[in-house]
Amino acid sequence: MINKDEETLFFLLADDHTLIRQGMVFLLDAAGINYKAFHASNFQQIKDCLHTEVIHIAIIDAYFPEGNSLQIISEIKEKNPDIKILIFSGIDENVHALKYLNAGADGFLSKLSEEEEIKHAILTLIDKGEYISPVTRTLLMNSLNNRNLINPLSSLTQKELEIARMYSEGFGNLEIANRLEVKQNTISTIKKRIFKKLNIENIVELIELMKNHS
Known part of the structure; x- marks a missing residue:
């Protein structure tokens, strides 16, 4: 938990758009928080800041030009x-x-949230150590019965996941069949099964899923 008795809360504002970071500073001021903000516009700056500063709260965009923020x-x-x-x-x-x-x-x-909701989220994070919006709370409840909501790729078998990765890397049916030493129509059948399980219709959607959940 965050020690609210700290004289100053240190925030890391990480977004590759300056206007977003400036807008967050405006909201922190409006919320009446005693804080100091450090800014980062890429993954390396995030790492550098965390190495040199004691950060209490990091507000981070989901995507940067280098990729999504899951690893960071x-x-x-x-x-x-x-x-x-x-x-x-x-x-x-x-x-x-x-x-x-x-x-x-x-x-x-x-980022489409109203100003009051953003301030509420930050204050809740300070007070309770987490912020779960009504939308996310519903998702969490539903995920107890359906783990595919967290990662739809979990519905695939290891073989299907291997083939899905090959498709997302640009391999075609014949290339995948040759690599796995199986018939081409076998790969076509598995492809249809993958698409059905993931509820997608084309390779573009598969690539997006693999990028977001691998």
């Missing part, structure tokens, strides 16, 4: 589990929130 979240929590992480992003909360919480984030908030 895991690294932060491994090195300092006391840091509270709020993912602040424009991506769909219904689709993505659970995988970030599963990676170690303490909250997920949409």
Whole structure:
């Protein structure tokens, strides 16, 4: 938990858009928090800041030009589990929130949220150590009965996952069949099964799923 008796709370504001970070500073001021903010616009700056500063709360975008933030979240929590992480992003909360919480984030908030909700999320994170929005709370409850909500790839067998990775890397049916030493029509059948399990219709959707959940 965050020690609210600290004289100053240290925030890391990590987003590759300056305006987003400046907007968060405005909201922190409006919330009446005694704080100091450090800024980062990429993964290396996040790592550098965490190496040199004692951060209490990190507000991090879900995606940077280098990729998604899942790995950096895991690294932060491994090195300092006391840091509270709020993912602040424009991506769909219904689709993505659970995988970030599963990676170690303490909250997920949409950039489409109203100012009051953003301030509430930050204050809740300070007071309780986590922020679970109504949308994410519903997702968490549903995930107890359906783990595919956290990672839809978990519905695939190891063989299907291997083939899905090959498709996402640009291999075709014949190349995959040759690599696995099976018939091409066998690969075509497995492809149909993968698409059905993941509820997708084409390779583009498969690539997106693999990028987001691998």
